[in-house]
Amino acid sequence: MLFTKYKLGNLTLNNRVVMPPMTRSRAGANEVATTLMAEYYGQRASAGLIISEGTQISRQGQGYAWTPGIYTQEQIQGWKKVTRSVHEKGGLIFAQLWHVGRVSHTSLQENGSSPVSPSPILADGVKVFLDLENKGPENGVGEMVQHSMPRELTISEIKAIIEDFAQAAKNAIEAGFDGVELHGANGYLIEQFIDSQTNHRTDQYGGSVENRLRFLREVVSAVAEAIGKDRVGVRQAPLTTLMGAQDDTPEITYIEAAKVLNEIGIAYIHIAEADWDNAPVMAVEFKEAYRKAFNGTLIYTGKYTKERAEEALKKGWTDLVSFGRPFIANPDLPYRLEHDLPLNEPDRTKFFGGGTQGYIDYPVYDVQ
DSSP, X not given: OTTSOEEETTEEESSSEEEOOOOOOOOOGGGOOOHHHHHHHXXXXXXXXXXXEEEESSSTTOOSTTOOBOSXXXXXXXXXXXXXXXXXXXXXXXXXXXXXXXXXXXXXXXXXXXXXXXXXXXXXXXXXXXXXXXXXXXGTOOEEEEOOOOEEOOHHHHHHHHHHHHXXXXXXXHTTOSEEEXXXXXXXXXXXXXXXXXXXXXXXXXXXXXXXXXXXXXHHHHHHHHHOGGXXXXXXXXXXXXXXXXXXXXXXXXXXXXXXXXXXXXXXXXXXXXXXTTOOOOXXXXXXXXXXXXXXXXXXXXXXXXXXXXXXXXXXXXXXXXXSHHHHHOTTHHHHHHTTOOOXXXXXXXXXXXXXXXXXXXXXXXXX
16 A cells, blocks of 8 residues: 555645655755755655655744744745755655744844744753854754743744744745645644643643634634645654653643644545654554544555555554655665665664765665
């Protein structure tokens, strides 16, 4: 099943292998996607669907050095190189729209202002990636530092961010993307509103599950109205504790979130399972509850092998499977998986920043 075509909204995917969003920190000046990035994504166009690395919807939404944006005309033009490269090779690509919320630093914010969040809570030990010496990505000299203390968003600011998401979605379509994925996982802004331990608000955006899901509902509704609900996906990570975000009752909260997304009628939910050593396991019952709550496409990611992917597809609680780190080192990953060929190992020291090495220099399989 992994190598069969799949209908996602109005799109036909050549296979069910998805390349998930992976930050590589190689954007150029002014956070513009580069020709190098276009080559990287074009090399991997044999995926049924590519979801781009997170691209910030505004200056305020940036949390790391050298990540691309999608809020200026220059950035839109940069992304056009990427989408053209993927489309010329027969691939499909969605843009992941990103606002990091509190996971940022004053040095990345306009006029050195504080990052924003639903509540002014510092996540101790949560670090961001900065270019302290201002030397650019090719020198690879970034440093991880503690994120800055956030301030609480006002209602009017929340409304403005929702508009930023909608405009970023329009920008993505202008840039040639086939759709967008909203980053609602890994402890960034959307998840900061959802999770009980990061949202201590007492107004209409906090407290009850319904209120904590209000920001998600309003962002997704605005984006769906802007570009069409069939072009919209949302990423969630119900059991991860990344960036200090955690919910007290994830099984309840995230199934309610799935019901909200089902009501809006978006194309897919992309569920990131915790994939570190000794990580919490997402029970099959939880996955089956997602299936009952959401009628659209489900994508899962997290330490999947070909065998695990086929089993998941066969059991019916997912429709597509994404493979993260294997795609970094194997631009021809679908071919290798289909033919049971050995995989290249990724160079972890080249994950963030740098130039061509560990980025576009991984070989495809040599068929002799």
